[in-house]
Amino acid sequence: MNSVIFLTIVLLALSSYFFGRKKAILIQSNKRLTALPKFYGYYLAIWCGAPAFLLYALWSIFEPSIVRFFILSDYSSQGLLEGELNLFYEKVKSLSRNQYSGELTAELQRSAEKYLNFRDIAKWSKVVIVLSLLIASTGYAYTKISNNTKTREPVEIFLKGVFFLSSLAAILTTIGIIFSLLFQTIEFFQVIPLFDFVFGMHWYPAKAFVRDASEALDPSMYSDTFGAVPIFAGTFFIALIAMCVAIPIGLLSGIYMAEYASKRLRQYAKPVIEILAGIPTVVYGFFAALTVGPFLKDLGLSLGLEVSAESALAAGGVMGIMIIPFISSLSDDVITSVPQNLRDGSYAMGATKSETIKRVIIPAALPGIVGSILLGVSRAIGETMIVVMASGLAANLTLNPLESTSTITAQIVVILIGDQQFGDPKTQAAFALGLSLFIVTLVLNIVALSVVKKYREKYE
Amino acid sequence: MNKEERLIKRYKAEKRFRFYGKAAIFMALLFLVVFLTKIFSTGYTAFQKTWLVIPVNYNADLLYLDPDKKPTTEDINDADFYEFGIETFITLDPDASEDQIMELKKMFAFTFERELKYYLLDNPDSFGKTVDVKLTASDDLDQVFKGNYPRDIPENRRRASDYQLKIFDKLNEDGRVISEFNASFFTNADSREAELAGIASSFMGSLFSILVCLSIAFPVALLAAVYLEEFAPKNRFTDFIEVNINNLAAVPSIVFGLLGLGVLLAVFGLPRSTPLVGGITLSLMTLPTIIIAARASLKAVPPSIREAALAMGASRMQTTMHHTVPLALPGTLSGTIIGLAQALGETAPLILIGMVAFVNTIPGTPMDPAASLPVQIYIWAESAERGFVEKVSACIMVLLFFLIFMNLGAQLIRHKFEKKWN
DSSP states (O other), X not given: OHHHHHHHHHHHHHHHHHHXXXXXXXXXXXXXXXSOHHHHHHHHHHHHHHXXXXXXXXXXXXXXXXXXXXXXXXXXXXXXXXXXXXXXXXXHHHHHTTOOOSOOOHHHHHHHHHHHHHHHHHHXXXXXXXXXXXXXXXXXXXXXXXXXXXXXXXXXXXXXXXXXXXXXXXXXXXXXXXXXXXXXXXXXXXXXOHHHHHHOOOBOGGGSOOOOTTSOOOGGGGTTTBOOHXXXXXXXXXXXXXXXXXXXXXXXXXXXXXXXXXXXXXXXXXXXXXXXXXXXXXXXXXXXXXXXXXXXXXXXXXXXXXXXXXXXXXXXXXXXXXXXXXXXXXXXXXXHTSOHHHHHHHHHTTOOHHHHIIIIIHXXXXXXXXXXXXXXXXXXXXXXXXXXXXXXXXXXXXXXXXXXXXXXXXXXXXXXXXXXXXXXXXXXXXXXXXXXXXHHHHHHHXXXXXXXXXXXXXXX | OOXXXXXXXXXXXXXXXXXXXXXXXXHHHHHHHHHHHHHHHXXXXXXXXXXXXXXXXXXXXXXXXXXXXXXXXXXXXHSOHHHHHHHHHHTTOTTOOHHHHHHHHTTBOTXXXXXXXXXXXXXXXXXXXXXXXEEEBOHHHHHHHTTOSOSSSOGGGOSSOHHHHHHHHHHHHTTOEEEEEOTHHHHOOOOSSTTTOOSHHHHHHHHHHHXXXXXXXXXXXXXXXXXXXXXXXSSHHHHHHHHHHHHHTTSOHHHHHHHXXXXXXXXXXXXXXXXXXXXXXXXXXXXXXXXXXXXXXXXXXXXXXXXXXXXXXXXXXXXXXXXXXXXXXXXXXXXXXXXXXXXXXXXHHHHHTTTTSOOOSOOOSTTSOOOOHHHHHHHHHHSOOTHHHHHHHHHHHHHHHHHHHHHHHHHHHHHHHOOOOX
16 A cells, blocks of 8 residues: 555656646747746656655654554553553554454454554545645646746755755764664663673673563672673774784785885785775684684694684684785875875985885874774774684683683674564663674774874875 | 994895785785685585486386376376385385485485476376486585595494495496586575575575665765765764764674664564665665765866856756766766675674574565575574585685676776766
């Protein structure tokens, strides 16, 4: 039904374009127009489609809650709890779809009938009202069209409005992220004290088994369950291992590319290294779990070390490989943009190339390099699949790279894979972890971007 | 230390530094090579499928059909091919004990009933005769034949028993084990049995998600970029939008998964596990990438083009829509393709919105539950069976093929259609 209304609106709007243009062409035969005939077409099409579509969208959004209000208004005097009303309403809905298999009461039956009735009324009144608005607005615009109607300006203002709304998509996404994370997190902290989460030393979300809905929430049940310190430590530890791989290789190859490499080597090696950035992370995860993990384990055995097959070293090392291209190309850019006269000055003093790089260029490019490293760190912290597949899922608090640890991202996946139950502290814990991840990466990015920006301004 | 020595030392340091740089580049390239060889060497065998060709006697008595009358399609459909299959397998070793018969059965994929039936349906003339029929080998034997399973370890640590291997080797000597291109890998949906699992369902899931993502992200991003580059007033709000876009580009992908879960599923009640939700989530993620690419190419259009159009009496909107946007389109498109390639390889947000469900049907619309190629890689990689390892690598090869293809496409569009302004 909804798609039929939608298609009707679109089709009518399209055809009114032709009506509008035709009328304009007719007028044109004896009078001068103020705009091209097609603008009259657009003008009419917008008047036809936009108000009807807006009403249709608003109606579709608000209809369910209005119907719900009318159905439940019969029971509002009985002093039922919000949860009981919700449950009742769900029962009514499933009964109206003939999918109800519970106990039938007269109340339920009456409400289901009423519900179906309301839905019917709502459906048909929606069709009638939307279509009559469409006809009214089109008619109004059609009669208004004359030789000196301003049509181009309104059409362009309308388009500009659409453009503006599109640019709000980014803000809406940010608001959506913050809303979804914050909402669940606040509920989480009503059960688990913030202090326990941030400073607790034990993370066993599996202990927080799914609770029966009727059971009262007992916070003491969750003591020693959601202490995030091992998770935060594991995240930074694995990121540290990754940076130990990525910084030397990325930075040195970036320097070599910028200062030493011949044009040919640059032309071929640079895109090839950047392939590393384009490989999906799940592929790295598979590589780390299948090849690197067992390899390190065997290597450890031959050296007499006990290495977990899911060691932090395997996950961090492979993550480091993934980050190499980010650091190498960013630092390459930064070094290339150091002004030539700094180099010339240094050579003129008799310095060798490497001395120039180490004593002049790197200090000059340092803010940019730091920025690129920070961006790399932010990537390492937010990386999910490698850790999920190659590192452990149990949160150990350890500083031994040969043991397994877990990260924020891996725990979010572990908790939320499969069916989730909203309103459960375990699910909310994942959102709380997500919020901490969002805040950490946001801060890192803002700092990194502002450092790089300042640096660019210095030399441009 | 005199001057000469110091100079030698400095030159040595120079050489050393240069060597470090070369070594770093070499290491990075080495990782890539090791990585690709590993994937290809474990994956290429998945494109081959092992069949066992065994003599089958389509005897009327064994099928409980009338021997004098030619069976109709319905008769064949109703016949019991399970017992018939077991009887056929016994002919491979007439002395087999009860246990050994079960082992014989396990040499074949559980689809043997269907395969025997369809052979008879396709070749009705073979009724009452003994013919050679191709049956899918079980993944254990498939792996043995491809040399991925060591045969020399003790029997209790092996999936294929000594007895199965004996029969298998006899078949192999008779030339009854054949290896052909594995078409079912591309046409089958996912399965719990490695020898039957294919990528069709996850491929369709990926395709639908990418299409949804494209149809949302491209128009919104292009219009947003046009607004910000051509119309936006220079004020704080515009700056705020820009800061937002730059920050969104760096938000970890898993956070978008939480957004999809917390808003699209929980608030809007869209159906779980579907490419529709996956596509919307991915579109929010690719939006900033495309906006940044589109703005860069709009910026690259020289102001003289705009001034010329304005001087000819075009309005701002006409200048933008008729001149600036078409000129910026190639760059925007190539940025869009690169953004879509990123979205195609994305796994974590899709896992959170439930696209990891086991789906053994091929989805027909974006509203059907589905997996996607990277999620399929994850699902198979987590599976313990050895037969899935080569499947994972093969799936990775398919995914990498599409990514390379898309990136080359983006390069091509950029080089072929983009105007260079000098």
